Amino acid sequence: MPHPLAAALSALALAAAALAGCGATEPVDPAPDTELSFALNGEPWTANTDVEAVLTEPGLVVFAELRFDDRFPLRQGIGFAVPWRGTGVYPIIEHREGGRLQGGYVNEADGDATIALYEPVGGAAERGGFEVTRYDEATGAIEGRFAGVFVVDSNYVRVTRRELSDTLRVTDGHFRAVVEDRR
Numbered sequence: 337m338p339h340p341l342a343a344a345l346s347a348l349a350l351a352a353a354a355l356a357g358c359g360a361t362e363p364v365d366p367a368p369d370t371e372l373s374f375a376l377n378g379e380p381w382t383a384n385t386d387v388e389a390v391l392t393e394p395g396l397v398v399f400a401e402l403r404f405d406d407r408f409p410l411r412q413g414i415g416f417a418v419p420w421r422g423t424g425v426y427p428i429i430e431h432r433e434g435g436r437l438q439g440g441y442v443n444e445a446d447g448d449a450t451i452a453l454y455e456p457v458g459g460a461a462e463r464g465g466f467e468v469t470r471y472d473e474a475t476g477a478i479e480g481r482f483a484g485v486f487v488v489d490s491n492y493v494r495v496t497r498r499e500l501s502d503t504l505r506v507t508d509g510h511f512r513a514v515v516e517d518r519r
Contacts (some may be wrong), residue, residue, distance in 0.1 A: 372400040374509030376481045377501065389513035395419045395438065398511060401447055416440040416482065419507040425467045428456045428484045440466060442486045442504055452498045454486035476517060482509035
């Protein structure tokens with residue numbers, strides 16, 4: 337059974353892709369005003385899709401993917417759902433706030449089938465976080481940074497199609513997007 341946070345963020349990504357008409361087998365070049373990248377176990381990782389940023393009454397969701405044109409439909413994604421309080425630091429360790437699931441995740445998918453889900457873990461020094469460093473309410477421009485340690489969910493340990501290791505160290509993450517305000 338898919339993890340509720342991953343399912344919600346994946347549904348958002350699929351809806352955004354459908355609305356954008358993304359049916360092609362090639363990666364979609366992100367819009368010039370969106371970017372999301374980080375080091376994954378020390379190797380560069382840069383999304384090649386638009387960074388989806390949606391603000392609703394309960395919170396902010398930020399999500400992006402890396403799609404592999406040479407191994408279509410393989411894709412990797414990272415997403416965060418946080419309660420919205422403006423600029424500041426938010427935890428990425430999964431928790432409930434205001435009755436809503438909050439946190440971060442990394443996933444691997446083959447088409448619409450999840451082949452691995454990674455959840456944030458660690459002690460206080462390793463937890464990392466998700467920080468919104470700038471938000472312009474007039475234009476919707478948002479920027480921030482993130483980091484954390486993620487481990488594969490036990491339901492996916494034996495999946496042989498996984499390409500990523502069991503533990504992922506996400507460092508030097510940053511994002512830039514335009515928020516779709518649905519409040």
